[in-house]
Amino acid sequence: MTTQFKLNDDEKRELIETRRDLHMHPETAFEEERTAGIVIERLKSLGLSPVTGIAKTGVTALLEGEEPGPCVLIRADMDALPIFEESEEEYKSVVDGNMHACGHDGHTSVALSAARQLLKIKRPKRGSIKFLFQPAEEVGDGAKAMIEEGVLENPKVDAAFGLHLWNYMPTGVVGVTPGPVMAAADLFTVDIFGEGCHGAQPHMGRDPVLAAAHVITSVQQIASRIVNPLTPVVVTVSQIHGGDAYNVIPDSVTIAGTIRTFDDEVWEGIPGLFQEIVERTAHAFDCTVEIDYKRATRPVENDPEMTALVREIAVELVGEDNIVEEQTTGAEDFAEFLHHVPGCFFFVGSANHEEGKDHPHHSPRFDFDEGSLPLAVEMLAEVAHRYLEKYGSKTASRA
Ligand SMILES: [Zn+2]
Ligand SMILES: [Zn+2]
Numbered sequence: 001m002t003t004q005f006k007l008n009d010d011e012k013r014e015l016i017e018t019r020r021d022l023h024m025h026p027e028t029a030f031e032e033e034r035t036a037g038i039v040i041e042r043l044k045s046l047g048l049s050p051v052t053g054i055a056k057t058g059v060t061a062l063l064e065g066e067e068p069g070p071c072v073l074i075r076a077d078m079d080a081l082p083i084f085e086e087s088e089e090e091y092k093s094v095v096d097g098n099m100h101a102c103g104h105d106g107h108t109s110v111a112l113s114a115a116r117q118l119l120k121i122k123r124p125k126r127g128s129i130k131f132l133f134q135p136a137e138e139v140g141d142g143a144k145a146m147i148e149e150g151v152l153e154n155p156k157v158d159a160a161f162g163l164h165l166w167n168y169m170p171t172g173v174v175g176v177t178p179g180p181v182m183a184a185a186d187l188f189t190v191d192i193f194g195e196g197c198h199g200a201q202p203h204m205g206r207d208p209v210l211a212a213a214h215v216i217t218s219v220q221q222i223a224s225r226i227v228n229p230l231t232p233v234v235v236t237v238s239q240i241h242g243g244d245a246y247n248v249i250p251d252s253v254t255i256a257g258t259i260r261t262f263d264d265e266v267w268e269g270i271p272g273l274f275q276e277i278v279e280r281t282a283h284a285f286d287c288t289v290e291i292d293y294k295r296a297t298r299p300v301e302n303d304p305e306m307t308a309l310v311r312e313i314a315v316e317l318v319g320e321d322n323i324v325e326e327q328t329t330g331a332e333d334f335a336e337f338l339h340h341v342p343g344c345f346f347f348v349g350s351a352n353h354e355e356g357k358d359h360p361h362h363s364p365r366f367d368f369d370e371g372s373l374p375l376a377v378e379m380l381a382e383v384a385h386r387y388l389e390k391y392g393s394k395t396a397s398r399a
Pocket of ligand 1: 138362
């Protein structure tokens with residue numbers, strides 16, 4: 001199976017060199033200066049005129065076709081994570097404490113390579129392709145910040161596509177799923193206040209530790225008793241901080257964690273529910289609470305028609321047997337683009353078990369199979385190209 005955008009050996013080599021260079025120099029959220037510099041330089045060398053400094057380090061570049069038509073957005077994220085890399089590879093991070101542990105180094109190199117293939121092999125006839133390189137995906141803020149600065153306008157974006165290299169599937173497998181594909185991520189911190197006293201005389205105070213224990217248990221009702229069990233919800237309390245002596249009941253305890261769901265309606269209602277359960281439970285122990293509840297990202301909702309387009313291309317490139325309907329409670333701020341325009345976020349398998357490149361994302365030992373990169377490039381270039389082929393003429397006839 002092949003595509004017109006197939007990479008030759010030189011192009012594959014360059015793709016891997018770019019990825020390794022980015023991998024060695026990881027930069028975390030909103031600090032992607034060097035990475036953006038490389039992106040800008042490469043886009044300029046292709047003859048494009050990048051717009052820079054969007055939401056600090058974000059970059060876009062427009063590839064215009066011969067005639068006006070719709071605009072399709074191709075998005076890559078550029079940020080790394082604050083993790084110490086454990087690797088013996090020569091392209092290991094040279095920045096202590098920073099690491100490309102999610103594969104965004106791959107995404108950036110893939111989008112640059114897709115831009116080059118599209119320019120070299122087939123420029124769009126009608127419409128335009130907007131390449132977008134975003135900062136700060138890992139903190140859930142980059143996409144929103146770029147949208148606020150107007151990246152979906154001028155020209156107006158009609159559809160958006162993006163991918164994630166995915167170590168939960170082997171190289172050669174593509175994950176394409178219509179509808180909700182990644183979960184919303186909410187983050188909470190709850191301070192529970194009581195009144196400290198001697199550990200031997202609990203009746204002299206109000207115990208926030210006991211209250212915290214019950215709050216932690218009670219919030220599980222959201223997943224186990226309140227939301228329909230056919231609708232997945234994850235409630236995780238991942239932090240408990242409080243107290244520092246054997247015999248002292250502290251004044252306060254802090255708990256924190258995350259809530260995930262795919263369902264928009266459930267997602268809307270969860271903050272209120274959470275607040276009610278936490279307050280009532282704490283009050284039962286004569287404690288008070290302060291809740292800090294944040295929306296990190298909304299659910300990633302793939303448009304069925306756009307997903308069908310991606311699937312059709314995936315079938316041509318890897319065959320029906322190598323396509324899976326991947327869904328994950330992980331989160332992605334690509335959701336913000338899909339909240340405004342139809343599109344599809346898909347997964348390109350990147351695990352290689354023989355080479356030990358199959359550690360999970362965000363692990364200090366994470367690395368992916370670079371053999372997965374050419375397929376990712378070909379998928380992305382073909383998706384942009386075919387979208388304009390298919391919808392360019394529709395727009396033209398409407399005009
Ligand atoms: Zn990540
Ligand atoms: Zn990621």
